[in-house]
Amino acid sequence: MGKKVLIPQPVAEEGVDYLKDHGYEVVFVENSDEESLKEAVGDCSAIWLGVPSITREIMDRAPKLEIIARQGAGYNNVDVKAAEEKGIWVTNAPDATTNTVAEFALGGMIAIGKNMFLLTEKMKEGDFFYKDTYLGEDLKGKTLSIIGYGRIGRLLAQKAHYGLGMKILAYGPHLTKEQLEDYVTLADWDRAFSQGDFVSLHMPLNSKTEKLVGRREFQMMKTTAKLINCARGAVTDEEALIEALNKGQIGGLFTDVFTEEPPKKDHPFFHMENVIAAPHMGSYTKECRIIMAMHAAGQIHKVLSGEKPDTPVHHTVKK
Structure with missing residues (x-):
């Protein structure tokens, strides 16, 4: 052999x-x-x-x-x-994985924005009219902040802008205006978090990015804003994220990743109505x-x- x-x-x-x-x-x-x-x-x-x-x-x-x-x-x-x-x-x-993950992140934004999973679960429990008091939102005209403007972030921006009519803010530590498409606005860190209706994370996990998105960032975000994480769980301070979701500091979370994988069965994300959690499946097509x-x-x-x-x-x- x-x-x-x-x-x-x-x-x-x-x-x-x-x-x-x-x-x-x-x-x-x-x-x-x-x-x-x-x-x-x-x-x-x-x-x-x-x-x-x-x-x-x-x-x-x-x-x-x-x-x-x-x-x-x-x-x-x-x-x-x-x-x-x-x-x-x-x-x-x-x-x-570029196109597949970009599609997945876009799908996550739509799902959390429209409360698709929550309303489906409520309907299965017999509450067809839960939708009347838990309205979703349209994405057209909303601002998407992309943190980490690499291959996936760039393609997500294109899909969100042309497909959904979203406004795009992009942050990257070395990103310049000249590197951006004409429909994308360069933003610093604080502006990206404070102005985004959806904030999507696309940075790699390393010593500089571990727990980079934490309590300060969640306090800056709009109370209606949704965080999208298809990067790695540990780029967020998971404890601070759970606290922000529980306190209503941010509006919701779509996450495909966890700090510890697989997560424990009693992970708090699994018991929150404003969270959609997936099993690190963004590339699973x-x-x-x-x-x-x-x-x-x-x-x-x-x-x-x-x-x-x-x-x-x-x-x-x-x-």
């Missing part, structure tokens, strides 16, 4: 078939906790990674490991420093799964064939 590729989560078969067709042995592991991965990774040359975390300790058990290929854009679940020290490539798929799978499989094949990857997240020089 050829070199082994460890896959610790369900993936699209198209990518698996690609690897098998190129002579690789694919190893699946049912449990993706650290101990299970330590046991499974021993003679593997590559890891095709989704949500599970890859620590230095796991890498220590994998002397043949050459690449950890993340099938999404984020890579905060990999100890990149350890990988670079060990000469292991870490790659991501920076554009694979058939089309997106295939795009991610083919990208990850392609990067694995490149590296294991002795080439440099197309989308590295660091500058490892192969041994």
